[in-house]
Amino acid sequence: MRTDDSWTHLVLDQLSDDFEPWMSCDECFDRSDGILEGILAGEASMPAAFRAHLAGCAACRGELEILGDLASIDRGMDPALTRARLDAEIARRAQ
Ligand SMILES: [Zn+2]
Numbered sequence: 001m002r003t004d005d006s007w008t009h010l011v012l013d014q015l016s017d018d019f020e021p022w023m024s025c026d027e028c029f030d031r032s033d034g035i036l037e038g039i040l041a042g043e044a045s046m047p048a049a050f051r052a053h054l055a056g057c058a059a060c061r062g063e064l065e066i067l068g069d070l071a072s073i074d075r076g077m078d079p080a081l082t083r084a085r086l087d088a089e090i091a092r093r094a095q
Contacts, residue, residue, distance in 0.1 A: 023053040028060045036067055039085060040075065046089045054090050061090070 031050060038044025046054075054061045068086055069079040 023049040025057060025060055028053045032064050032067055036071055039089060040071055051090055
């Protein structure tokens with residue numbers, strides 16, 4: 001039906017706006033280690049595309065949290081603090 005189609009396109013347009021700039025799960029995963037290193041070292045923040053992807057993708061966010069736990073333990077840091085830092089980085093996407 002024509003009206004349903006145009007409504008669907010409208011919704012999809014709005015959804016894709018929320019996920020700009022776009023990043024694939026593969027790219028997100030490939031960059032996770034490097035970005036996590038920067039955040040743990042306090043030297044870098046998350047790129048906007050990475051932050052937007054994590055805000056919309058529970059699978060990649062879960063992966064990053066596990067990577068963060070392991071990296072924290074390696075450095076003798078508290079994994080709960082790392083998770084809080086990652087949450088704060090993701091929450092900054094509105095800026
Ligand atoms: Zn993903």
